Every structure is written in C-alpha cells, then in structure tokens.
Amino acid sequence: MTTETADGNTSEQVVTVGAVTFTDENRWLRENTPETLAWQERENAATTAAIRGWAHFGEIRDQLGRTVADQPSNAEIWGTTTPRRMGRFWFRLAAVAADDPTLGLWVSETADGPRTLLVDPRDPAFGQGSQLLWYEPAPDGARVVFAAYPLGQTIGTLHVVRTEDGRMLPVEAPRHVAAGATPGWLPDGTGFYTADRTDTGEHRLRFVPVTAGVPAEADTVFPCDQLPHNTFTLTAQVSPDGARVVALAGQHEQIACRLLDRATGEWRPFLPADYRGECHGVWYDDDTYVAVVTGDAPRGRVVAVPVATSADERTWRELVPESEAVLRCVRKLGDDLVVCEIRDIAVEFRVVGATGEAKAAVPMPGSGSSPTAMAARRFERSTELTFTHETFQQASVDYRYLPETNELVRLSESGRAFPDLTVDRAFATSRDGARIPYFVVHRPDLDRSKPQPAFIEAYGGFNQALMPHYLGNVGPFLAAGGVYVQANLRGGAEYGREWYEAGRLANKQNTFDDLFAVAGELIATGVSEPGRLAFYGKSNGGMLAGVALVRRPDLWGAVVADVPLLDMLEFQSPGNPAAKEARGAFLEDYGDVTDPEDSRRLAAFSPYHNVRVGVRHPAVLQIFGEHDFGCEPFHGRVFTARLRAASAANKPLLRVRKDYGHLPATRAQAIEHHAEILAFVMDHLGMKPAAGNL
Structure with a gap:
C-alpha cells in the first residue's frame, strides 16, 4: 500500500523500531505540518457531516442533554x-x-x-x-x-x-x-511541595513558599535510578509535624519510594531495595506511615510502617490482612482508619481501629462505585469522610459518613436516575480457561428471546478497575432497545495484582482473548449476533478497539476507538514536548519499543501494523483531542490512511476535536461527544431512537 501526499508524491519509507523492520507509507501523516493538518481537517469535516447527517442525530443529542445532565465532567x-x-x-x-x-x-x-x-x-x-x-x-x-x-x-x-x-x-x-499528583502542604499552611519535570524530562519536586519569611528550599531532581521506571508523576506527602516528606510515585502503580528529612535536606529510599509491588497510603502520626502493600499480597493488605526503619520490611506491622476483597486505598479518620476495597466489582468502605480491629462497615447505597476514591486510588484529604457513589442506574450522589451512628447523609440532591433497568452478571471462559465477568444491562421489558443490538465497553489495563457507573451516556441506546455490556478484562484491577499482571506486558494477549470470549458468549447465549455488536473503548480501551477491529472484523457492526493508541511501535510523535510524561505509563503496561523482544510482541498486536488488505472491516469511528499529549491524533491519521488503502468498504471516520485533551472538558462538550458516538453506533446497527428517555 502506498499513500500519496497532496502534491502527488509518495512517502513510503522503510522503518526499523527495536527488532522490527517494516514499510510505512504514511510517514508524512505523523508530524503536524500544514499539509498534514489540512488533510486532518478534511477528514474531520467529512466525519462530522457523515455523523450529523443521520436523520436522528438531533433526537439523540436532545435525549443525552437530559440523561447526561448528571454525568461526571472532566x-x-x-x-x-x-x-x-x-x-x-x-x-x-x-x-x-x-x-x-x-x-x-x-x-x-x-x-x-x-x-x-x-x-x-x-x-x-x-x-x-x-x-x-x-x-x-x-x-x-x-x-x-x-x-x-x-x-x-x-x-x-x-x-x-x-x-x-x-x-x-x-x-x-x-x-x-x-495526572493525579497532588501538592503536599506543610502543616501550618506556609508552603507546599509540588512536582513537575525539568526541560529534559526528569522528575522534579519543588517547594513553593506561600507566606513571607518561609525559607526557600532547593529543588530536588530525581535521577531515573531513584524512582520506579514507570513513574508518571510524583505526589508529596508531608508528615503531621512537617519534619519529613514521602515522595509517592504514580500513577497506575502507586509506590512510596523516597523519604526526605527536611532538617538535613537528605533523601533516602523508603522501601527495601528488593521490594516489588505497590506501597501507598497516609501518615498516621509523625513516625508512622500506614499503607496498602501488594508485595506479598496480590489483593493487598494494610500495614503500619515505622518511618525510621521503613526500608526494613521486618519492622512493618500488619493491620488488615489480605482477603478476597481487593484493597485500593486507606485513609485516617480521627484515630481510626478507613479502607476502600473492591468486592465482586463493587466498592466498599470499612472502618478499622489503629491496631486493625474491625469497627464498622460503611452502609453503601447499593452495588456501585465511588469515582472519587477509585479514579485517583486515594481518598480526598478531608477531616471527614465524604465520597461520591453511583450505579448503572443512579447518577453520582455526594455522601457524608457519620461514624458515631454509622450512617450516611446526602450532601447533594439525588442525581438523574433511570426508573428501572435489569442488571445481570455473567461469566465467559477465555482461551486459557480464565472466567471473565461481564454485566448485561437493558430495559426490563426488552424481548430477550431474540438477539438485540449490543454495546460492549471494556478497558482491561493500567491497574484500573472498570466499575459499575451511571449509564447516562448510553441512555438513548438503552431506551431504543439496546443492551449495554460491561466486560471486566484482565489487565484491570478488579481482582487485584494477579488480575492486572495477567493482562500486561507479555500477557497482553489475554486481554484480547477475554474480550473475544465475552463477545462469543453474547452470541452463543442469544443476547446479540455478529454484525449487531458494537465495541467502544477509551484510551487503553481505544487501543483494544483497534485490536478488535483488525483481529475479529467478523464480530462487529461498529467499533469506536476513543483517544486510542493505534501504532504500538511509535507511541508518540517526535515533536511531542510532553513525551516523557506519558512514556512511563506506556512502559509499565505495553513494554519498551527499543527492546527487541518487546518490539516484536508489540508489532504482533499493533492495530496499525495488522491491517489486512482485502478484508471488509466494520465501520469504525476514531476520536482524538487536539491537546492530548498521550494519545495523539497522528495515530488516527495513519490508521485511517492504512484502512482506506486496504479496503474500500465502510470508510473509516476520523474525528479530532478542538479544545479537547484526553477527555471532554465541559458538560456541553460531553453531550456533543456522546451524541456523535451513539449516532454512529445506532446508525450502523440499524437502530432508531425511542420516543422519550428511559
């Protein structure tokens, strides 16, 4: 396949990445030249016209204006x-x-x-x-x-x-x-520590005085060998007496890695040199750090770490042992502790005493999730326990916990709620025999005796759990008789460290097998049928959408890749000023393209490198934000060009949104964003909007 530029010149080049050599006919589409951006804008205009030209687009947008009214914004x-x-x-x-x-x-x-x-x-x-x-x-x-x-x-x-x-x-x-990092205040509020990067990309911790007379402190620049190799960002955690600072590396793996003695200005390792796993938590008092650790407990346990001997694991004291639940974070509440855990893909909070004794189970308002605790893997700093909670049916509601009576008090009005939805949970068997859970959600009056159009969403990566969440963004699809499916694939955090490890790096193939197993089970049980399945994935899930498109084109009627990586051998463009800030995140889940073994493995599933000539690919919509430094629009440009050259069927659509990063920035943007996705999916699945919402 050879692509021509606007002036008629071909741009075919032989490229070597790691141990992989390939011919790339789309090199000219990788850089943001005037010619490339003009090509992108033509594609963008054609995509907008195609989607918004559907006769029912306005109805879908109006319905979403109501169901997404309570959807989380950026x-x-x-x-x-x-x-x-x-x-x-x-x-x-x-x-x-x-x-x-x-x-x-x-x-x-x-x-x-x-x-x-x-x-x-x-x-x-x-x-x-x-x-x-x-x-x-x-x-x-x-x-x-x-x-x-x-x-x-x-x-x-x-x-x-x-x-x-x-x-x-x-x-x-x-x-x-x-990127999830939080400034760390001194106890008296006279200054705080914050993290950024040097011009050459090294992690740096800086002290910012806020009041006059506060002594300045030298910036700390961390050499690569002093931080976990996959560090995306740093959070400073200051002790209650202000004497010490823990540098917490993140974002997808949270590791308390360095300790500062502010009196001497010296840093030392916080953990043993041979420690492998996560370690993240909060200061309990001036001398004790309480943390969730996974080094010897894949689902996590809570330990009290004497800071003076933190590098000696023998001095750690267990407070909460490993159990069937997956521990995600811990915080202090008065003299007690609150742990956040996942049990059967639902969030729970428990209160334990300072020595780990059970005190109370926080009465959660249904089986759902708490985005404020789950997204950032931490509780917000607050003298009281407050959190949000949502389910497939109920939009986010704010709660305040009263420990004296073990009760919850609403701090916000009840958000939008669907009057009724049927939620079933099932399991598919993946290629290696693993049981893969998924949820099936639909109107209670839906005729399940025959296959129906289905919208599958999955993520399966970066130690993040895809939890039950309010389905306002697919409300019109459900109202029109569609079935929503949430697939919980390996690579996520739903079942702890082992579940995560089973879907990353050399095990990434498991994530793809899991998705195809769920799709196959939906077909085998009559929930849907080939050609009436749509797959939607965002970010890592967007990469998964690309793999689904090129590996199993026979399954799908429509595929939406939202802010994806599609060229797994070249994650980022050469001119990306923030390249190093995303590189660590990609290294920990995908691998290092400069490593021969990793490069061969990445090439084997890279969507861009596995487009097959002559294959009838399903309809695909790719969405990017022009300001997204992690998943750049060039991925969509080269993928669109290669798909188009491979087959004339089902023209691929490329949408690059102005004033967007990795997520919609405003609620108005979110409505437009989801309206275009649903219009594309429903059009290609042969659906029409129902009269009114659920």
Whole structure:
C-alpha cells in the first residue's frame, strides 16, 4: 500500500523500531505540518457531516442533554468534586451559576450552609477559556492551591487563594500536569511541595513558599535510578509535624519510594531495595506511615510502617490482612482508619481501629462505585469522610459518613436516575480457561428471546478497575432497545495484582482473548449476533478497539476507538514536548519499543501494523483531542490512511476535536461527544431512537 501526499508524491519509507523492520507509507501523516493538518481537517469535516447527517442525530443529542445532565465532567472524573472539610471550611467544585455549568470553587462554613464562590475560572486573570480540574486546601483550610488549565489542555498554572477573603497570593507558579499528583502542604499552611519535570524530562519536586519569611528550599531532581521506571508523576506527602516528606510515585502503580528529612535536606529510599509491588497510603502520626502493600499480597493488605526503619520490611506491622476483597486505598479518620476495597466489582468502605480491629462497615447505597476514591486510588484529604457513589442506574450522589451512628447523609440532591433497568452478571471462559465477568444491562421489558443490538465497553489495563457507573451516556441506546455490556478484562484491577499482571506486558494477549470470549458468549447465549455488536473503548480501551477491529472484523457492526493508541511501535510523535510524561505509563503496561523482544510482541498486536488488505472491516469511528499529549491524533491519521488503502468498504471516520485533551472538558462538550458516538453506533446497527428517555 502506498499513500500519496497532496502534491502527488509518495512517502513510503522503510522503518526499523527495536527488532522490527517494516514499510510505512504514511510517514508524512505523523508530524503536524500544514499539509498534514489540512488533510486532518478534511477528514474531520467529512466525519462530522457523515455523523450529523443521520436523520436522528438531533433526537439523540436532545435525549443525552437530559440523561447526561448528571454525568461526571472532566473535573469530576479526576475525583475532586466531593465536598471536603478542612479546618472550619467546606470546599466543593460546582457550577458557577444556574445557567452556566462551568465548575468553580465554592466555600462554606457548614456542609449545607450558604456558599461563596471562591474561584471563578471565567476570571480573565486566568486566561480565556480556563477550567478548574482540582484544588487542595491547606490543613487549616485558610489557603487553597489550585491550577487553571486552558480548555481541554493538561498543562496549567498553579495559583493560591486565601479562603477568608478570596485574595490571590503571589507565588512562583510552576506548570502542573493534571495526572493525579497532588501538592503536599506543610502543616501550618506556609508552603507546599509540588512536582513537575525539568526541560529534559526528569522528575522534579519543588517547594513553593506561600507566606513571607518561609525559607526557600532547593529543588530536588530525581535521577531515573531513584524512582520506579514507570513513574508518571510524583505526589508529596508531608508528615503531621512537617519534619519529613514521602515522595509517592504514580500513577497506575502507586509506590512510596523516597523519604526526605527536611532538617538535613537528605533523601533516602523508603522501601527495601528488593521490594516489588505497590506501597501507598497516609501518615498516621509523625513516625508512622500506614499503607496498602501488594508485595506479598496480590489483593493487598494494610500495614503500619515505622518511618525510621521503613526500608526494613521486618519492622512493618500488619493491620488488615489480605482477603478476597481487593484493597485500593486507606485513609485516617480521627484515630481510626478507613479502607476502600473492591468486592465482586463493587466498592466498599470499612472502618478499622489503629491496631486493625474491625469497627464498622460503611452502609453503601447499593452495588456501585465511588469515582472519587477509585479514579485517583486515594481518598480526598478531608477531616471527614465524604465520597461520591453511583450505579448503572443512579447518577453520582455526594455522601457524608457519620461514624458515631454509622450512617450516611446526602450532601447533594439525588442525581438523574433511570426508573428501572435489569442488571445481570455473567461469566465467559477465555482461551486459557480464565472466567471473565461481564454485566448485561437493558430495559426490563426488552424481548430477550431474540438477539438485540449490543454495546460492549471494556478497558482491561493500567491497574484500573472498570466499575459499575451511571449509564447516562448510553441512555438513548438503552431506551431504543439496546443492551449495554460491561466486560471486566484482565489487565484491570478488579481482582487485584494477579488480575492486572495477567493482562500486561507479555500477557497482553489475554486481554484480547477475554474480550473475544465475552463477545462469543453474547452470541452463543442469544443476547446479540455478529454484525449487531458494537465495541467502544477509551484510551487503553481505544487501543483494544483497534485490536478488535483488525483481529475479529467478523464480530462487529461498529467499533469506536476513543483517544486510542493505534501504532504500538511509535507511541508518540517526535515533536511531542510532553513525551516523557506519558512514556512511563506506556512502559509499565505495553513494554519498551527499543527492546527487541518487546518490539516484536508489540508489532504482533499493533492495530496499525495488522491491517489486512482485502478484508471488509466494520465501520469504525476514531476520536482524538487536539491537546492530548498521550494519545495523539497522528495515530488516527495513519490508521485511517492504512484502512482506506486496504479496503474500500465502510470508510473509516476520523474525528479530532478542538479544545479537547484526553477527555471532554465541559458538560456541553460531553453531550456533543456522546451524541456523535451513539449516532454512529445506532446508525450502523440499524437502530432508531425511542420516543422519550428511559
């Protein structure tokens, strides 16, 4: 296959990556040249016209305007909108006005008292089109650090606001990447530590004074051999007395890796040199760090680590032993601890004493998930336990836990809820015999005696669990008689470390086999049939969508690859300024393309390198954000070109969204985003919208 550029010249090149040599006819589409961007814009316009030209697009968008009204926005996905109490103040992100869903930072003195808008991202001082993705109050709540990000982008600027009067405090503001790292305040709120990267990509921890007279501290630049090789970002955790700092490496594997003695300025390893596994948690007191560890417990256990001897595992004291549940995070609540765990793909919270004795099971409002605890693998810092909870039927609701009575109090109105849905759980058998769980969700009156159109969603990667979540974004599909299927594949975190390891690196093939097993089971049991299955995957799931398309084109009527990687031999473009910030994340799940063995394995499943000439591929929609530094639009450009050259059937569609990063930045964007996805899927599955919502 040879592609011509706009001036008629071919661009075929022989390329070697690792131990793999291949002919690439689309090199010219990898860089953001004027010619390439013009090609992309033509594809974008054609895709928009094709999707929005469907006769029922407007109906789908209107229905989503109602069902997605309570869907998490970009900021909520990052887990920062649960009301939080610090000192005498309550903080929350909420719409700046009844007619403007832009999220601002509000403050009040009681959980349900009158609120004051503390930070309005529409303020011109932050730049046009700014958004808030997170905030972090000082321990006494008197000051708050936050970042303002240009719409859709992930590199923003830090600011500090004084809670009492809303005054912005002058600070030297480094850039900040919204990747789950949180600034660590000193106990007295006079300064905080934050992480960024040097110009050459090394991790750096910086101290930012907030009040006059606070001594400056030298930046710490960590050589690669002092951090886990897969470190994406760093979070600073300051001890209650301010004497020490734990550097927590993340994001998909959380590891407390370095310890700073602030009196001497010296860093040392926090863990034993031969420790393998995760170790992340919170300071319990000045001398003790309480952590979830997986080194010898794949589903996790909680230990108390004496910080003075943290590198000697023999001094660790077990508080919560490993069990059938998967421990995800731990926090302090008064003198007790709260652990978050996954049991049967549902989130649970338990309260235990300082020595690990069981005290209470938090009464969860149904079998569901808590995005604020699950997404970032931590509880938000707050003097009280607050969290969000949602199910397939119920949109996110904020709760406050009352330990004295073991009760929950709602902190927000009930979100949108579907009146009734049937939710079944089943298992498929993968190629190696593993049992793969999946959920089947549909209207209770749906005729299950014959196959129906089905929308499968899966992720299967990066130690993240795909949990039950409100299905507002597929509400019109369900209303029209479709079946939603959530497949929980290996590579995720649903069953702990072993489940994760079974779907990463050399075991990545298991993830693909698991998906095909679920699809096969849906066909075998009459839930759906070939050609009426749609697959949707985002990010790692988008890569999975690409694999599904080229490996099993016979299964699908439509495939949606949302912000995917599709060329697994060249993750990032040469000119990407943030390449090193995503590289660690890719290394830990996929492998190193410069390693001969890894490169051969990656080439074996890379969607771009496995497009077959003459195969009738199903309809495919690829979606990218122009500001996404991790999953760049060039993946879609080269994949589209190669698919088109391989077969004239079912023209591939490429959508590159303006002002988008890895996620929709606003609720309005989310509605448009999901409307286009559903319109594409329902059109190709032969569906029409129902009259009204569920």
